Amino acid sequence: MIKLEHVTKIYPGTTSPAVDDLSFTVPTGEICTIVGPSGCGKTTTMKMVNRLIEPTDGEIYVLNERGEMQNVLEMDPIILRRNIGYVIQQIGLFPHRTILQNMGTVPKLLEWDNTRIRSRAEELLDMMNMPHEFLDRYPHELSGGQRQRIGVARAMASDPPVMLMDEPFGAIDPINRNLLQNEFLRLQQEIKKTILFVTHDIDEAIKMGDKIAILNANGQLEQYDSPAKILSEPANEFIEDFVGADRTLKQLNLIRVEEVMDKKPFLLQSTQSVEEALKAMDEKGQDYAYVVDSDRRLQGYVSRKDLKGKSGWIDEYTTTAATSLPITMNLRDALSEMLMVDYSTICVVDNRDRVRGTVNTAMVQEALMETHSSERREEV
Amino acid sequence: MEEKTSFWSRITFSDIVDWTLIPILMVGVVISVYIWLLLPIEPGSMEANIIGDPVSGFSNVWAAVLQHLKLIGISSVLAILAAVPAGILITREGFRDFADIILGVANFGQSVPSIAILALFMGIMGIGAPTAIFALWLYALLPIVRNTATGIDEVSADVIEAARGMGLTNRQILFDIELPLSFPVMFAGIRTASVINVGTAALGAFIGAGGLGNFIITGIPLSRERMILIGAILTAVMAVMVDWILGKIEDRLVFRRE
Numbered sequence: 001m002i003k004l005e006h007v008t009k010i011y012p013g014t015t016s017p018a019v020d021d022l023s024f025t026v027p028t029g030e031i032c033t034i035v036g037p038s039g040c041g042k043t044t045t046m047k048m049v050n051r052l053i054e055p056t057d058g059e060i061y062v063l064n065e066r067g068e069m070q071n072v073l074e075m076d077p078i079i080l081r082r083n084i085g086y087v088i089q090q091i092g093l094f095p096h097r098t099i100l101q102n103m104g105t106v107p108k109l110l111e112w113d114n115t116r117i118r119s120r121a122e123e124l125l126d127m128m129n130m131p132h133e134f135l136d137r138y139p140h141e142l143s144g145g146q147r148q149r150i151g152v153a154r155a156m157a158s159d160p161p162v163m164l165m166d167e168p169f170g171a172i173d174p175i176n177r178n179l180l181q182n183e184f185l186r187l188q189q190e191i192k193k194t195i196l197f198v199t200h201d202i203d204e205a206i207k208m209g210d211k212i213a214i215l216n217a218n219g220q221l222e223q224y225d226s227p228a229k230i231l232s233e234p235a236n237e238f239i240e241d242f243v244g245a246d247r248t249l250k251q252l253n254l255i256r257v258e259e260v261m262d263k264k265p266f267l268l269q270s271t272q273s274v275e276e277a278l279k280a281m282d283e284k285g286q287d288y289a290y291v292v293d294s295d296r297r298l299q300g301y302v303s304r305k306d307l308k309g310k311s312g313w314i315d316e317y318t319t320t321a322a323t324s325l326p327i328t329m330n331l332r333d334a335l336s337e338m339l340m341v342d343y344s345t346i347c348v349v350d351n352r353d354r355v356r357g358t359v360n361t362a363m364v365q366e367a368l369m370e371t372h373s374s375e376r377r378e379e380v
Numbered sequence: 381m382e383e384k385t386s387f388w389s390r391i392t393f394s395d396i397v398d399w400t401l402i403p404i405l406m407v408g409v410v411i412s413v414y415i416w417l418l419l420p421i422e423p424g425s426m427e428a429n430i431i432g433d434p435v436s437g438f439s440n441v442w443a444a445v446l447q448h449l450k451l452i453g454i455s456s457v458l459a460i461l462a463a464v465p466a467g468i469l470i471t472r473e474g475f476r477d478f479a480d481i482i483l484g485v486a487n488f489g490q491s492v493p494s495i496a497i498l499a500l501f502m503g504i505m506g507i508g509a510p511t512a513i514f515a516l517w518l519y520a521l522l523p524i525v526r527n528t529a530t531g532i533d534e535v536s537a538d539v540i541e542a543a544r545g546m547g548l549t550n551r552q553i554l555f556d557i558e559l560p561l562s563f564p565v566m567f568a569g570i571r572t573a574s575v576i577n578v579g580t581a582a583l584g585a586f587i588g589a590g591g592l593g594n595f596i597i598t599g600i601p602l603s604r605e606r607m608i609l610i611g612a613i614l615t616a617v618m619a620v621m622v623d624w625i626l627g628k629i630e631d632r633l634v635f636r637r638e
Contacts, residue, residue: 088545093542
């Protein structure tokens with residue numbers, strides 16, 4: 001848990017506060033994204049938690065490993081920082097140190113022995129899906145995305161309960177950023193850190209945050225809520241403008257394919273005969289059907305036209321389906337995939353490639369209609 | 381599996397050239413000078429007194445080489461000991477304001493002609509090696525102070541911020557991050573200062589500090605070109621070798637990004 005109480009920062013030589021009377025609480029194990037226009041004090045807010053910047057007024061508490069709320073302003077900043085993971089946009093890996101030494105920075109400060117540091121570093125590389133060979137490489141030998149993963153891994157090295165991340169994926173190209181975001185969200189499911197995540201990108205804030213704190217240009221908190229609430233019930237005009245006119249579309253980010261898909265789709269077994277298949281398609285009134293094997297793994301699809309007048313087993317007439325969607329994908333990404341392929345219905349598969357359902361654009365629209373109507377109901 | 385390669389098989393032709401070319405050339409120059417020393421000299425001339433016969437002449441030259449090394453060695457080491465801490469100090473919070481003053485003093489030392497510095501301090505400290513060493517020390521300060529400060533300032537602010545955010549103390553940031561990363565620039569300053577010192581030390585002979593400059597300043601009024609050239613060539617050889625040796629040390633110590 002991270003708790004801010006009436007935190008204010010006035011930089012010397014200025015009269016207007018950079019951060020103005022900020023109070024909010026990040027529950028344990030959640031990601032809170034702080035977002036706002038540039039100069040809104042979001043980075044200042046974050047840096048006050050590990051006292052890289054000293055607040056002018058207010059109190060900040062952090063829940064430590066022993067389950068005690070600690071007033072960070074009463075702690076030795078050096079000790080405090082060693083117990084809070086810290087990731088910045090520019091990563092700041094030490095160029096003269098190997099990846100192992102980089103990841104071992106905080107453990108070394110905490111006087112772990114070398115065997116423990118090494119095994120922890122290997123564990124972290126496993127988490128990041130990176131090979132152990134990287135341990136003895138130098139940062140310049142890695143790509144930008146790999147360096148950023150190491151930056152995150154380094155911050156988690158001593159397994160701190162709280163992490164601060166300042167635009168951690170901001171300097172990465174869009175494709176890799178998306179990948180890193182997804183990887184990190186998956187990781188967070190396991191590690192359940194309490195995270196303060198600064199970003200200037202509202203889409204990233206919506207995607208990464210369990211809670212979003214939106215600050216205005218004067219460093220005041222405009223709304224602190226879950227992404228769904230912020231999108232469906234913006235507190236005021238500022239928030240409405242900030243999240244953008246396409247906020248309905250953005251809500252698609254928050255819904256997973258799993259929630260809207262047809263969980264009992266019409267499927268054919270690859271071991272079925274053509275005759276059986278045609279009969280089943282007639283019954284359901286379908287012209288196309290997806291074909292799965294005995295493990296429900298997607299084989300492809302067949303069309304009535306291809307089967308008409310044929311005999312034997314349907315796997316002979318199966319066309320490979322190029323696209324399927326992972327069950328965890330959000331609707332926005334799913335919709336974009338759907339718009340790109342020319343079949344109306346796409347299979348949704350789990351992480352073992354088994355078909356769990358099908359989805360089409362009509363289902364997405366239906367989901368949107370629902371959020372809309374619920375919004376309207378609340379307004380009335 | 382990583383292929384096992386022996387040390388010897390990894391040495392390339394360019395490595396061999398890199399390690400031997402300069403020393404071989406310089407040994408060649410020194411041998412030529414020595415052979416030249418063996419040529420007959422008019423007996424009773426001043427040149428003979430200084431360079432003497434082939435055997436004692438060699439020992440005179442050798443003594444001058446050692447004296448020269450002493451002048452540059454002591455002055456350079458003292459300059460490093462004074463200038464590196466000064467360079468670090470002016471990058472510290474609260475001392476940045478003094479950067480201009482310290483760099484100004486060092487700049488002053490650098491901009492006054494070396495011969496004038498020698499003359500100035502001869503008036504205060506008298507003649508002899510200590511005065512020359514002091515002047516050389518003063519002269520070597522600037523490149524080292526400036527490069528130390530520049531090297532530290534050039535360390536990426538992101539790296540420092542990451543270090544601070546992870547809970548390194550100021551001392552740890554200095555010794556574990558800033559100094560290792562600024563070392564290439566700092567060492568370049570030390571190298572420059574040392575090489576400049578070899579040439580400047582030749583002027584030490586004017587105030588009785590000895591060294592290779594003796595041959596030059598004695599040879600000029602007597603129009604003994606052999607003496608002048610021996611002093612000049614050996615000074616040049618020494619400058620090249622100091623640069624080469626420090627370059628090799630740099631290769632060993634300096635962390636390279638690429």
